[in-house]
Amino acid sequence: xxxxxxxxxxxxxxxxxxxxxxxxxxxxxxxxxxxxxxxxxxxxxxxxxxxxxxxxxxxxxxxxxxxxxxxxxxxxxxxxxxxxxxxxxxxxxxxxxxxxxxxxxxxxxxxxxxxxxxxxxxxxxxxxxxxxxxxxxxxxxxxxxxxxxxxxxxxxxxxxxxxxxxxxxxxxxxxxxxxxxxxxxxxxxxxxxxxxxxxxxxxxxxxxxxxxxxxxxxxxxxxxxxxxxxxxxxxxxxxxxxxxxxxxxxxxx
Amino acid sequence: xxxxxxxxxxxxxxxxxxxxxxxxxxxxxxxxxxxxxxxxxxxxxxxxxxxxxxxxxxxxxxxxxxxxxxxxxxxxxxxxxxxxxxxxxxxxxxxxxxxxxxxxxxxxxxxxxxxxxxxxxxxxxxxxxxxxxxxxxxxxxxxxxxxxxxxxxxxxxxxxxxxxxxxxxxxxxxxxxxxxxxxxxxxxxxxxxxxxxxxxxxxxxxxxxxxxxxxxxxxxxxxxxxxxxxxxxxxxxxxxxxxxxxxxxxxxxxxxxxxxxxxxxxxxxxxxxxxxxxxxxxxxxxxxxxxxxxxxxxxxx
Amino acid sequence: xxxxxxxxxxxxxxxxxxxxxxxxxxxxxxxxxxxxxxxxxxxxxxxxxxxxxxxxxxxxxxxxxxxxxxxxxxxxxxxxxxxxxxxxxxxxxxxxxxxxxxxxxxxxxxxxxxxxxxxxxxxxxxxxxxxxxxxxxxxxxxxxxxxxxxxxxxxxxxxxxxxxxxxxxxxxxxxxxxxxxxxxxxxxxxxxxxxxxxxxxxxxxxxxxxxxxxxxxxxxxxxxxxxxxxxxxxxxxxxxxxxxxxxxxxxxxxxxxxxxxxxxxxxxxxxxxxxxxxxxxxxxxxxxxxxxxxxxxxxxxxxxxxxxxxxxxxx
Numbered sequence: 001x002x003x004x005x006x007x008x009x010x011x012x013x014x015x016x017x018x019x020x021x022x023x024x025x026x027x028x029x030x031x032x033x034x035x036x037x038x039x040x041x042x043x044x045x046x047x048x049x050x051x052x053x054x055x056x057x058x059x060x061x062x063x064x065x066x067x068x069x070x071x072x073x074x075x076x077x078x079x080x081x082x083x084x085x086x087x088x089x090x091x092x093x094x095x096x097x098x099x100x101x102x103x104x105x106x107x108x109x110x111x112x113x114x115x116x117x118x119x120x121x122x123x124x125x126x127x128x129x130x131x132x133x134x135x136x137x138x139x140x141x142x143x144x145x146x147x148x149x150x151x152x153x154x155x156x157x158x159x160x161x162x163x164x165x166x167x168x169x170x171x172x173x174x175x176x177x178x179x180x181x182x183x184x185x186x187x188x189x190x191x192x193x194x195x196x197x198x199x200x201x202x203x204x205x206x207x208x209x210x211x212x213x214x215x216x217x218x219x220x221x222x223x224x225x226x227x228x229x230x231x232x233x234x235x236x237x238x239x240x241x242x243x244x245x246x247x248x249x250x251x252x253x
Numbered sequence: 254x255x256x257x258x259x260x261x262x263x264x265x266x267x268x269x270x271x272x273x274x275x276x277x278x279x280x281x282x283x284x285x286x287x288x289x290x291x292x293x294x295x296x297x298x299x300x301x302x303x304x305x306x307x308x309x310x311x312x313x314x315x316x317x318x319x320x321x322x323x324x325x326x327x328x329x330x331x332x333x334x335x336x337x338x339x340x341x342x343x344x345x346x347x348x349x350x351x352x353x354x355x356x357x358x359x360x361x362x363x364x365x366x367x368x369x370x371x372x373x374x375x376x377x378x379x380x381x382x383x384x385x386x387x388x389x390x391x392x393x394x395x396x397x398x399x400x401x402x403x404x405x406x407x408x409x410x411x412x413x414x415x416x417x418x419x420x421x422x423x424x425x426x427x428x429x430x431x432x433x434x435x436x437x438x439x440x441x442x443x444x445x446x447x448x449x450x451x452x453x454x455x456x457x458x459x460x461x462x463x464x465x466x467x468x469x470x471x472x473x474x475x476x477x478x479x480x481x482x483x484x485x486x487x488x489x490x491x492x493x494x495x496x497x498x499x500x501x502x503x504x505x506x507x508x509x510x511x512x513x514x515x516x517x518x519x520x521x522x523x524x525x526x527x528x529x530x531x532x533x534x535x536x537x538x539x540x541x542x543x544x545x546x547x548x549x550x551x552x553x554x
Numbered sequence: 555x556x557x558x559x560x561x562x563x564x565x566x567x568x569x570x571x572x573x574x575x576x577x578x579x580x581x582x583x584x585x586x587x588x589x590x591x592x593x594x595x596x597x598x599x600x601x602x603x604x605x606x607x608x609x610x611x612x613x614x615x616x617x618x619x620x621x622x623x624x625x626x627x628x629x630x631x632x633x634x635x636x637x638x639x640x641x642x643x644x645x646x647x648x649x650x651x652x653x654x655x656x657x658x659x660x661x662x663x664x665x666x667x668x669x670x671x672x673x674x675x676x677x678x679x680x681x682x683x684x685x686x687x688x689x690x691x692x693x694x695x696x697x698x699x700x701x702x703x704x705x706x707x708x709x710x711x712x713x714x715x716x717x718x719x720x721x722x723x724x725x726x727x728x729x730x731x732x733x734x735x736x737x738x739x740x741x742x743x744x745x746x747x748x749x750x751x752x753x754x755x756x757x758x759x760x761x762x763x764x765x766x767x768x769x770x771x772x773x774x775x776x777x778x779x780x781x782x783x784x785x786x787x788x789x790x791x792x793x794x795x796x797x798x799x800x801x802x803x804x805x806x807x808x809x810x811x812x813x814x815x816x817x818x819x820x821x822x823x824x825x826x827x828x829x830x831x832x833x834x835x836x837x838x839x840x841x842x843x844x845x846x847x848x849x850x851x852x853x854x855x856x857x858x859x860x861x862x863x864x865x866x867x868x869x
Contacts, residue, residue: 057751059747078750079747079750079751080750080751080753080754080755083750083751083752083753084753089751095745095747095748095751096744096745096748097740097741097744097745097748098744098745099740099743099744100737100740100741100744104737107737108734108737108738108741108749108752108754109752111734111737111738111754112752112753112754113753121729121733122733122734123729123732123733124732124733124734124737127733127734128734151744165748165752166751169752169753290661292796345844348848349847352847352851353851354660354661355602355607355799355803356803356847356851358607358664358799359799359800359803359843359847360843360844360847362796362799362800363800363839363840363841363843363844363847364840364844365796365840366800366836366837366839366840367836367837367840367841367844369836369837370833370834370835370836370837370840371837373833373834374832374834483791483792483793486792487668487672487792490665490668491669491672494665494669498661523680524680524681525680526680527676527679527680528673528676528677528680530672531669531672531673531676532673534665534669534672535666535669535670535673538658538662538665538666538669539654539666542658542662542665542666543662
């Protein structure tokens with residue numbers, strides 16, 4: 001397939017396949033995500049959700065198939081290259097700089113896109129647009145812990161920091177792997193509301209892996225259910241959640 | 254290069270490789286069970302050699318039976334290796350298990366420094382060379398080349414015995430299997446009820462004894478001076494790195510490879526002699542950093 | 555900005571060094587050796603920031619030293635030029651070797667550096683025709699700033715220069731640590747994957763740090779060569795590399811000042827051990843370090859850091 005006939009979506013895959021030993025982690029997946037969508041991804045552990053994300057963001061190499069982002073083929077490119085094209089990602093296990101403070105983590109993230117110049121000599125805080133950083137800190141309610149070490153944060157706030165670091169990159173697409181796991185139930189909804197509002201304001205398309213069906217119903221415009229490396233159901237959340245296959249294999253009852 | 258030189262180079266290489274293997278074996282065993290590179294291992298080699306020489310001199314001085322000379326070498330190794338190994342394990346190694354890897358390495362480096370100075374205080378700076386055993390065993394002729402029985406027979410035989418013995422110990426004895434378990438996964442071994450402290454101590458004593466044995470067996474053919482421990486440290490490390498950290502069979506092959514490369518270099522291009530082990534090490538690390546005979550992937554991006 | 559207390563401390567130390575060496579001229583050589591060593595240790599501290607340890611960095615000091623000696627012998631260049639060329643040589647070597655090196659981490663990084671350094675050591679020792687073999691290379695005292703000086707004047711001039719370079723290098727390294735690149739370098743230690751997912755090339759950042767570390771070692775090696783008038787292969791021996799790391803931990807690997815504190819302590823224990831401990835300085839320092847690892851792993855500077863904090867600003 002030549003690049004001139006690349007799929008039109010923001011993120012697309014064609015025939016994406018990957019096998020680990022005997023396990024089929026990705027089974028010839030064809031997928032298209034349009035700008036502005038809020039896609040929730042559900043599936044049991046091991047169904048291939050994170051594998052799919054890992055391949056799309058360049059962390060894993062697929063055995064076959066292609067990945068397209070924003071009109072260009074990105075198959076086989078590194079996470080760094082794909083990030084630079086406009087993809088932000090947060091992880092199931094939050095990936096932060098444990099020996100840096102919360103604010104420093106964000107400043108570092110910002111340094112890859114919001115440089116002010118001065119290169120070699122300017123201290124980090126002055127070489128980067130700190131307004132963006134402080135705004136993101138407030139948005140995710142981390143400003144009270146701005147000067148604490150990231151490694152000392154409780155799990156929930158570490159998760160938020162992880163999301164914040166991706167958000168500060170001002171990506172076109174945010175991929176969040178279980179963004180609210182580890183956050184207390186009464187805070188989950190408040191957080192998702194704030195997060196989704198921010199993403200909408202900035203016209204950021206999002207994919208989020210979720211286990212909480214309430215959150216899915218509330219915030220997703222589309223739902224894809226993963227079973228054994230394939231997308232078993234894909235469409236409006238209410239419809240997908242009524243699909244008997246989904247109910248049996250993913251949600252359980 | 255004519256046939257007799259080739260035979261000579263072969264015999265040189267094999268006898269040298271035997272010594273290298275013994276020392277490398279000790280180093281790789283200790284790394285396997287503790288995941289710490291013991292920089293003081295070279296000191297065990299040096300002390301083994303010095304002490305063996307001391308025993309040899311004592312035999313002559315006190316007019317003890319001459320046949321004791323060869324067994325004395327092994328006794329020296331056992332005493333020094335077991336003793337020093339135990340001291341190192343008890344005083345240092347077991348207490349740094351959960352520390353930053355950089356600090357772990359430095360503690361063993363500091364131990365090396367202490368042992369260097371102690372060695373100098375005990376045995377002085379004059380070269381120590383007691384070759385009684387070699388003279389006792391005499392020479393023999395192989396393919397027209399005269400060689401010492403000691404280097405041609407004793408050294409390789411001991412190396413082979415050590416290799417076979419260790420394989421048997423690790424594979425066939427209960428204690429040996431415990432050592433293997435601790436080497437592969439410390440926490441799991443503890444959970445299974447293995448006394449990891451005791452196993453670790455024994456392995457370190459064994460590893461230390463092997464290092465000291467290398468030194469003791471080298472003493473009849475080598476002049477021991479300050480700094481010889483440091484030389485052997487980096488050389489045995491080259492063997493271990495080439496084979497892959499923790500690889501036993503691999504260490505034998507790597508020792509042979511490096512021993513032969515070195516001995517042939519001596520006859521073909523002498524300037525390369527000292528260079529060969531490190532050229533090989535660079536080559537292996539650039540192409541296959543986990544070692545030639547390892548099954549684990551290296552920390553490389 | 556370094557805290558006021560730290561700046562004051564540095565000023566006091568510099569003044570003390572100058573004052574003491576002017577009144578006790580025999581101190582010049584040990585102080586010069588300590589400053590040269592300190593610069594090399596500074597180089598290693600840069601790498602420790604990224605959580606990596608090189609057991610072969612003495613090779614850059616050695617390369618620089620031999621460059622100085624060879625050019626000094628062959629072309630009789632001025633000391634200042636020799637320092638510049640020696641340092642540049644080390645920087646270039648660091649840039650080239652760094653290309654291979656930055657793909658490695660942890661013990662493999664340490665091992666590969668060691669291997670390279672031992673290759674250099676062996677070559678220098680064996681190819682005597684070119685390198686002077688194990689005896690090394692001697693060279694005559696060059697002019698300093700195009701002024702020919704006697705030994706005393708030369709040593710004083712070299713010392714003042716070394717002191718200035720040490721302060722400058724320390725300041726530069728601290729600035730680097732606080733900068734975007736330096737902070738990214740520190741992030742390599744804790745989460746390299748995250749860096750990549752922020753669009754930052756960990757390898758490029760690490761390469762920059764590696765070149766800086768090689769340059770600092772080269773600067774130290776050049777000064778060392780000029781102090782001794784002699785370079786030997788031992789300058790690149792693995793034990794030397796180990797000592798540099800040793801000093802980094804002793805002095806405190808968290809701050810540039812730690813490099814020089816450690817180097818001075820090291821040099822003066824060596825000096826006094828000759829007189830008091832029958833030369834067993836290795837034993838003395840070895841025991842000190844073992845104790846420090848358990849009691850004060852952040853080194854001597856680490857112990858001082860609290861009191862240097864001042865206005866809650868990081869020293």
